[in-house]
Amino acid sequence: MEIIEWSESLSVGIVKVDEQHKMLIQMMDELDQAIRNNESADVxxxxxxxxxxxxxxxxxxxxxxxxxxxxxxxxxxxxxxxRFIAKAFAFKERLSSKRPGLALELLNFLSSWVLNHIELTDKRYARFLHDCGVT
Incomplete structure (x- = not known):
């Protein structure tokens, strides 16, 4: 799976939340680059x-x-x-095993979860919050 890129289709229409989603996606890209560049486990x-x-x-x-x-x-x-935090930290704990492909498996999990979470769950609350006047 490729790292997701921000597009307006991911916008929930709440400025602060959209900015944070953009930052999460940027940080996933940084993780992808660190993995692909064979950075040290510490990095x-x-x-x-x-x-x-x-x-x-x-x-x-x-x-x-x-x-x-x-x-x-x-x-x-x-x-x-x-559940996301629990699974993400479980992945992080397993990274110390240095099993080949685990970091990419983690990255795939993160990308898939974030994309689905924004498109399905976050957009559902966005409709409710917009009706409350949140922008």
Missing amino acids: VEDVLTNLFNYAQAHFAVEEELFRTHRYPEMALHELEHQ
Whole structure:
């Protein structure tokens, strides 16, 4: 799978969230470059740690919007975030095994999850938040 690229079709129409999604995609590209350039395990782990930390900060922003506007699917969406973090950190733990192809497997997981999450789950909350006046 190729790394996803930002396009307006991924926009949820909420400026802060779109900017964060762009940054997540950029950070996945940085991870892809580190893997393809055969950077050291420490470099890959640093990029990955930054990406995961940013993802958690992004999820916190979304979840605050949900609480503020009483998004009815908040619990389900938050559960998706928790599952993502758990799976991502499990991958990170396995990276120390240096199994060939694991870093690319992780990258494929990240790309697929982010793309599906934005297109399906995030766009659903975006409609609700737009009706609440959030832009």
